[in-house]
Amino acid sequence: MSHSLFEPLRLGALALPNRIVMSPMTRARSAQPGNVPSEAMARYYAQRAGAGLIVSEATQVSPQGQGYSFTPGIHSDAQVAGWRRVADAVRAAGGRMFLQLWHVGRMSHESFHAGAAPVAPSALSPQAQVWIVRDGVGAMVDCPVPRALRRDEIAGVVEQFRRGAANAIAAGFDGVEIHAANGYLIDQFLRTTSNRREDDYGGxxxxxxRFLDEVTRAVAGEVGAQRTGVRLAPYITARDMNCPQIVPAILEAARRLQAIGVAYLHLSEADWDDAPHVPDSFRHELRERYRGALIVAGRYDRARGERILASGLADAVAFGRPFIANPDLPARYAHGWPLAAFDPATLFGGDERGYTSYPAYAG
Structure with missing residues (x-):
């Protein structure tokens, strides 16, 4: 069945007024010390409450899960209180919001971990960089070689996700999205390029x-499957993630997520530096294994979004960069109003310039 961006959608326990989703985007504006969601973040998300659903920026489930400066967490009391301000502001503006649960794994740096190596499925470098602020100046820094998680540590990481989900619901979010995409910890377990384990989490x-399955079952068991979404990225290749077996692994993951009954799958089809082609054959295979809602994200504009909804191969479309300078993006699409361009210099860190300063369309 075909749909349009402006039709309502039932997504788990939520009724969305449209099928325009605000994609998770790291903006590095948390208050310091403590990576606490700020008042500016509450204003930023409330400005964009016209989206059918907002998915928050990636949010670390523990100190171990951090890999970039100024990214928010969901593991301390202060962070939960900060996110409560955000969730309350979005709800007061008429919006709906899921919090994205994040553990970066090897996409990190020892400076976040008191000099210890980041953790990963295996001791393999991602051949990538993370953004770190030192003495007030942000720069991209090479990731070190991580250490492999011991078999007896994995259950503790699963527990970090469960606790993060519980904290998100306590903060007032409508649900949570598990970040299993874009080369972060769960994705690292899925791929042969980052997982060389010889125990029952590798091979x-x-x-x-298995790790994705256990995390999702723990989160869904805590907050309910209908309040749980999962983000996957089958075709990315950056961060040394070009695994020849990832498509069958993603399809097996989809089969298991169908059995759990999660509210939606969210396909990350393009990262900032990685824009793969996603064949329709994969989309059809995914539909066969997972019958819940599918959200797609990756350099979509209104026309391309309408086309994929009309094809029946997606149920909602997530927009990232268009939402940065266009807080009223759904209204602009609905009325054919022009889109503003964002300032790339203000994407990460800084004050409210390039963050909450973009106005709604004034005609």
Whole structure:
């Protein structure tokens, strides 16, 4: 069945007024010390409450899960209180919001971990960089070689996700999205390029999907499957993630997520530096294994979004960069109003310039 961006959608326990989703975007504006969601963040998200659903920026479930400066957490009392301000502001503006749960794994740096190496499925470098602020100046820094998680540590990381989900609901969010995409910890378990384990979390696809399965079951068991979404990225290749077995692994993950009954799958089709083609054959195979709602994200504009909804291969479309300078993006699309351009110099860190300063369309 075909749909349009401006039709309502039932997404788990939520009724969305439209199918325009605000995609998770790291903006590095948390208050310091403590990576606490700020008042500016509450204003920023409330300005964009016209989206059918907002998915928050990636939010670390523990100090171990951090990999970039000024990114918010969901593991301390102060962070929960900060996110409560955000959730309350979005709800007061008529919006709906999920919090994205994040553990970066090897996409990190020892400076976040008191000099210790970041953790990962295996001791393999991502050949990538993370953004770190030192003495007030942000710069991209090479990731070190991580250490492999011990078998007896993995249950503790699963517990970090469960606790993060519980904290998100306590903060007032409508649900949570598990970040299993874009080369971060769960994605690292899924791929042969980052997972060389020889225990029951490595090797065959069934083993490599196990960590995602356990995290999702723990989160859904805590907050309810209908309040749980999962983000996946089957075709990215950056961060040394070009795994030849990832498509069958993602399809097996989708089968398991269908059995759990999660509210939606969110496909990350393009990262900032990685814009792969996603064949329709994969989309059809995914539909066969997962029958819940599918959200797609990746350099979509209104026309391309309408086309994929009309094809029946997606149920909602997530927009990232268009939402940065256009807080009223759904209204601009609905009325054919022009889109403003964002200032790339203000994407990460800084004050409210380039953050809450973009106005709604004035005609």
């Amino acid at each position: 065959p696809i069934a083993n490599r999907v």
